[in-house]
Amino acid sequence: MPRKKFSLLYSTIYDLVRKVPPGYVTTYGQIAQRVGCTARTVGFAMAALPHGSNVPWQRVINSQGKVSPRTDGDGNILQRNLLEIEGIQFDQKAQLNLDRYGWIFLK
Template sequence: MQKSSGSLYQSIYDLVCQVPVGYVTTYGRVSQLCGCTARTVGFAMAALPVGSQVPWQRVVNRLGKISLRTDGEGNLLQRDILEAEGICFDADQRINLANYGWDFADLS
């Protein structure tokens, strides 16, 4: 016992699930809330099981851009999903965190 890394993943997934539709968050934001570094959050997304119902697509890097996975295939799909959510992209395929960035502050 002593360790339960799975718990950490659950915390990350839970935080991501708290992000409302039409908003996005960054890895650093979740990493601080889950008590780990941004890399760990990205790792959790990489280990995210299929059909987990977790809107990982709403999680982007600090630049507001979608991080490309080793495959770089789902990335394009995610951009379409975010657009469907009502999020507008920049000319460089970047999201304006000033308007869509979720800070986990208005949870009440």
């Protein structure tokens, strides 16, 4: 089982992402504000996430309501595909409605 091989900050971020239910999404900025860091750091944490983890990384998108393109490859295509499977629909601009799909973390 995945052990604590991540820093406390990363673990906190991942734990937060795990609370997002299927069919909903959250933004880097929301997580950043919740854990007390910047959006870049959250994105960096997602990039460091190993493939096959129990973290629904696909539910994390940018403030524009779109999937952020990665430098690595076409993982964003997969991400969008996974979200559509969960019932999230994108419009013609490849964006989704955060008012409807955005998840608000409970305090």
